[in-house]
Amino acid sequence: MDDVEPPILGTEPLVVEFANTLYDGGEDFLGTTELATLWFTTAGAHPARDTAAAKALRDSIHTLFAATVTGATPPAAAIMHVNTVARHAPTSPQMVWHSTGALVADSRRGAATGDAALLGSLATACIELLTGGQARLLRRCEGSDCCLFFVQHHPRRRYCHESCAHRDRQARYYRRRTAN
Numbered sequence: 001m002d003d004v005e006p007p008i009l010g011t012e013p014l015v016v017e018f019a020n021t022l023y024d025g026g027e028d029f030l031g032t033t034e035l036a037t038l039w040f041t042t043a044g045a046h047p048a049r050d051t052a053a054a055k056a057l058r059d060s061i062h063t064l065f066a067a068t069v070t071g072a073t074p075p076a077a078a079i080m081h082v083n084t085v086a087r088h089a090p091t092s093p094q095m096v097w098h099s100t101g102a103l104v105a106d107s108r109r110g111a112a113t114g115d116a117a118l119l120g121s122l123a124t125a126c127i128e129l130l131t132g133g134q135a136r137l138l139r140r141c142e143g144s145d146c147c148l149f150f151v152q153h154h155p156r157r158r159y160c161h162e163s164c165a166h167r168d169r170q171a172r173y174y175r176r177r178t179a180n
């Protein structure tokens with residue numbers, strides 16, 4: 001497990017990072033309880049107790065994101081699944097006195113706790129992202145062998161991370177050299 005590094009970009013909303021735990025045709029970073037715990041911990045969240053439920057939600061969110069970036073009609077089953085999980089976590093805003101000396105709204109402090117709150121807040125974040133202004137900014141990395149989602153806040157951003165941009169530049173350079 002020492003060489004496993006979860007694909008956390010650190011720049012994206014947690015729900016986008018959550019969707020990115022599934023590499024198309026590749027590794028699944030929620031594939032085992034061990035990996036899932038590592039991911040949640042690295043992402044700064046409390047690990048889901050029910051890895052299967054977390055994985056199932058991730059699959060539905062991933063399906064909806066993939067449909068959104070291609071403009072396809074999202075499958076009704078995925079929509080229904082995310083709606084159901086979101087309903088299980090009351091997310092009415094709660095006031096919390098923050099250490100910075102201000103009241104802040106914390107929508108995650110509903111009555112639900114544990115997995116229901118965790119997965120419910122991810123499902124809610126998915127709904128907010130896909131029905132809000134960020135939906136049209138959702139992109140997939142253009143790097144070869146990369147399929148990570150990101151929210152394109154900068155109009156010229158094409159890669160999930162600088163390392164993907166670097167790899168593509170190198171590949172282009174190599175192709176030019178071998179073509180000569």
Ligand SMILES: [Zn+2]
Binds near residue numbers: 141142146164
């Ligand atoms: Zn990438």
